[in-house]
Amino acid sequence: MAADIQDLLAFVAVVNAGGFREGARLSGKSASSLSDAVRRMERRLGVRLLNRTTRSVVPTEAGARLMERIVPALGEVESALDVVNEFRDRPSGTLRLNVPASAVRLVLPAIVTPFLKSYPDIRLEVIAEESFVDVLAAGCDAGIRYDERLEQDMIAIPIGPRFQRFATAASPAYLDARGRPEHPRDLLQHACLRGKFASGAMPPWEYERDGETVSVDPSGPLIVRIGGAVDLAVQAALDGLGVIYLFEDWLRPYLDSGALEPVLEPWWQRFTGPFLY
Structure with a gap:
């Protein structure tokens, strides 16, 4: 098929130029290669497409009919390729x-x-x-x-920040009433606001300090689906309902304003940021 198309292009170039030599000049190919291409087409089709004289080359009736059909078709092919090239030149x-x-x-x-x-x-x-x-x-x-x-x-x-931390926080009022945890295991005695994946899995709260890693599974009055419902847990923490464990950057505005107080900050676990894949 690729060879057929190349031969068609050679035929069109010769007819449009009125000869093999001029067609070769305009197309950047040799006159002999254009002549060979036209002869291959004529052999395949079993009909003469060009009348050749010493002064000119003109299409036969069959060649003229072929030109009438093939030129618009090649134009459509070129337009289609231009559309594809737009994706290369300018993403869309x-x-x-x-x-x-x-x-x-x-x-x-x-x-x-x-x-x-x-x-x-x-x-x-x-x-x-x-x-x-x-x-x-x-x-x-x-x-x-x-x-x-x-x-x-x-x-x-x-993509995004290369390192992040999980933060633990609660409102000052809650901590004044319930006390401030000094070790991650102290959270087992606190009201904790938990998150759960759609699968039903509830990830533990993980901490690390001086080579020691601690994973706790505290309980509390509120469990939210991780995703869009997380803001409900944040609001509950702001209202003094319990302790929250979430991305530091998510809680940062409330930590900076004093609406939430850091809990166990030396234990906050650092991890690699996200990737686009």
Whole structure:
């Protein structure tokens, strides 16, 4: 098929130029290669396409009919290739991202507006969920995940802050009433605001200090689905209902304002930031 198309292009070049020599000059090919291409076509079709004289080359009736049909078709092919080239020269279309709620709040706000201003022909669709779906099977083009959720052979690039911490905090009023924990295991005696994945798994609260790691599974009056319901737990902490364990950057405005007080800060665990894959 590729050879057939090249022969057709050679035939069109010769007819448009009125001869092999001029066709060769305009197309950048040799006159002999154009002549060979036309002869191959004539042999394949079993009909003469060009009348050749010492002064000119003109299409036969069959050649003229072929030109009438093939030139518009080649024009359509060229237009189609131009459309494809637009994707190469200027990215366009819909880009679907599958991301956790933490990335929506902590990573994307600083990235989305500059990205869309740089690529105005792209429409970004963001799907936020905490279930660990196969991004491609879900119809998405890419996703954002933390390294422990990435497959070993997955191509991934860092995005957002390179290091983050899980913070523990409570309102000053709560801590004044219930006391301030001095060790992660003290949380077992406190009202803790927990998060649960869609799968039903409830991740433990993990801490690390001077080589010692501690994982606790405290109880409390409120459990929220990790994702959109996390803000409910934040509000509960602000209202003095209990202790919360969440991304430091998520709680930072409340820590800075004094609405929440850090708990066990020397134990806060540091981890690698997210990746785009």
